[in-house]
Amino acid sequence: MHSLPSVSLLVAVRNEAEHIEDLIASIKAQEYPADKLEVIILDGGSTDGTREIVKALIKEHANYRLIGNPKTIQSAAWNLGLDVCRGEIISIVSGHVILAPDYVSKAVATLQRTCADMVGGTIRAVSATRVGEAIALAMSHPFGVGGARHRYTEREEETDSVFMGFCHRSVYEEIGVYDEELVRNQDDEFSYRLTKAGGRILCNPEIKSYYHSRSTYQSLWKQYFQYGYYKVRVLQKHPKQMSLRQFVPLGFVLALLLTSLLALFTPWGWFALVGLVGVYTFANLLASFLIAKREGWRYFWPLPLAFATIHLSYGLGFLIGLFKFYNRWNDKKGKVPQVSLD
Incomplete structure (x- = not known):
């Protein structure tokens, strides 16, 4: 000891x-x-x-x-x-x-055993309401968060980020501290700097913590809108940090806006809009069905709205961020105007 x-x-x-x-x-x-x-x-x-x-x-x-x-x-x-x-x-x-009782012990043991530069566990979201529980399930599923494996992996593996990471003091001395320009995504930005410098980040699902997820769709919207909004500044500072999955919600929102505009002027615009909404709705309902079949049918109706809230708010936040920060592509350190939806 x-x-x-x-x-x-x-x-x-x-x-x-x-x-x-x-x-x-x-x-x-x-x-x-x-x-x-x-x-x-x-x-x-x-x-x-x-x-x-x-x-x-x-x-x-x-x-x-x-x-x-x-x-x-x-x-x-x-x-x-x-x-x-x-x-x-x-x-x-x-x-x-x-935190689980062995949370710190597991994290320290994982650091010592693997010699990784940062370790953490998967996010286990919980809530006291049915809507909150559905939101928690959506935030822990690939359809909700794409390839963010640290949110749902069931095996120990290297990831691009972890929730509430543990690392030696020397990592901060080498990589630096958190970017205070960012209200959201600051831990992801730090993780990117770490991996860019050759560091290894390991997710061990045995490092258990339980996150109180948002309990209303409104608060979930605010959270993911800010994620998308501030992700633009991460993109401007670290273009290589972005993966394709992080652009998918933006692409979906842009496609909705474009097909809606075309639908006002052309008959085929309506077909494109209906097709887009139909394909998304089918995928959303299928993911919700599979989760509800496993976790309980009471979640089937809250889940589709939770998924849609995550996707639309993130995509819209990203789009607004692109307009807000349109002249900041060469500004790697400037102060970001904070966005508040309270």
């Missing part, structure tokens, strides 16, 4: 009163030795009582710290945590997850 490395968990939170108690309880329940675990909670100006809840939960734990994050966004929180943490191994943590 004495040879185990020290670990720092950097928890970025903002208005997480609903979930923060479960997260902290799961951290306290870790099998990893408490004297080897440092927990830094970085609050981005919560107004729902999150800070007060955290203070009450950590007041008797010397290895827990609560620090304010004046810039509010996750990337700034993680960078602030990197400045003050002391662990040999560092992991970023979302504010709305629950």
